[in-house]
Amino acid sequence: MARFDGRVAALTGAASGIGRATAIRLAAEGATVVGLDIDEAGLVGTAEAAGSMGSIVCDVADRAACHAAVEQVVADHGRLDVFGNIAGVARSQHVPDVTLEDWDQMVAVNVSGVFWCAQAAIPHLLKVDGVLINIASNAGLMGQAYTVPYCATKGAVVNMTRALAMEYAKTGLRVNAIAPGAVQTPLVDNYQLPEEIDFSLMAGYIGLREMSRPADIAAFFAFLASDEARQVHGAILSIDAGLTAG
Numbered sequence: 171m172a173r174f175d176g177r178v179a180a181l182t183g184a185a186s187g188i189g190r191a192t193a194i195r196l197a198a199e200g201a202t203v204v205g206l207d208i209d210e211a212g213l214v215g216t217a218e219a220a221g222s223m224g225s226i227v228c229d230v231a232d233r234a235a236c237h238a239a240v241e242q243v244v245a246d247h248g249r250l251d252v253f254g255n256i257a258g259v260a261r262s263q264h265v266p267d268v269t270l271e272d273w274d275q276m277v278a279v280n281v282s283g284v285f286w287c288a289q290a291a292i293p294h295l296l297k298v299d300g301v302l303i304n305i306a307s308n309a310g311l312m313g314q315a316y317t318v319p320y321c322a323t324k325g326a327v328v329n330m331t332r333a334l335a336m337e338y339a340k341t342g343l344r345v346n347a348i349a350p351g352a353v354q355t356p357l358v359d360n361y362q363l364p365e366e367i368d369f370s371l372m373a374g375y376i377g378l379r380e381m382s383r384p385a386d387i388a389a390f391f392a393f394l395a396s397d398e399a400r401q402v403h404g405a406i407l408s409i410d411a412g413l414t415a416g
């Protein structure tokens with residue numbers, strides 16, 4: 171029997187990168203997976219790669235859209251066992267160049283989106299002793315030059331995860347975060363460093379080992395979402411090849 175037979179998982183950010191790899195992995199282990207993303211074509215690509223996946227076009231910055239998407243998952247599949255907050259946006263800039271739009275978008279997707287989806291999913295997860303997993307980042311655990319808004323949002327995800335874990339400590343719900351280091355995804359491939367940067371400020375977060383692959387994060391997500399991780403609650407788990415160790 172596969173680890174997720176009979177279980178329903180909903181994943182934001184499933185159209186690309188870590189979200190796509192996680193959808194493929196959970197589907198391969200028996201889950202019914204539904205992807206939530208703004209990128210409709212990307213969701214189609216993930217569904218093809220995963221063999222089967224339900225898709226809902228959803229902007230996680232929109233509270234009503236998050237609630238409607240979660241209700242649709244439960245209406246279609248009868249339950250919700252695993253919710254993954256994986257969608258995220260990142261941008262590298264000098265502090266003076268950050269516009270109101272840049273700041274608002276990063277907060278809306280990376281922080282508000284995680285909270286609205288958690289708020290919508292938790293009542294259903296509580297019914298089945300389910301699992302909520304948020305994707306934070308090494309950027310939420312250390313200060314990185316030229317990514318101050320992104321670091322601020324991922325730091326918020328780290329402590330939101332802990333606070334949710336405490337609020338639901340006496341239930342069967344498990345809430346955890348994964349903090350990846352650099353992962354080879356379109357987010358990194360399209361990453362543009364600003365001009366006139368001091369590379370010595372970036373040495374501490376480049377790392378000494380190779381970048382992770384999306385499948386590395388997906389494999390850990392699958393473990394964390396499974397019953398094998400039943401005692402893991404309120405944890406921020408680094409998958410960063412040692413980046414934040416020293």
Ligand SMILES: NC(=O)c1ccc[n+]([C@@H]2O[C@H](COP(=O)([O-])OP(=O)(O)OC[C@H]3O[C@@H](n4cnc5c(N)ncnc54)[C@H](O)[C@@H]3O)[C@@H](O)[C@H]2O)c1
Binds near residue numbers: 259352
């Ligand atoms: N790639 C890395 O090096 C790395 C490292 C640490 C953490 N992370 C985090 O991992 C998560 C996944 O990133 P990735 O590298 O797979 O990036 P990616 O760009 O490949 O995927 C991000 C997905 O989020 C979706 N998305 C963006 N805005 C959205 C919105 N408003 N509503 C719904 N979906 C939206 C995109 O369409 C895309 O499918 C993000 O939270 C990111 O911050 C990535």
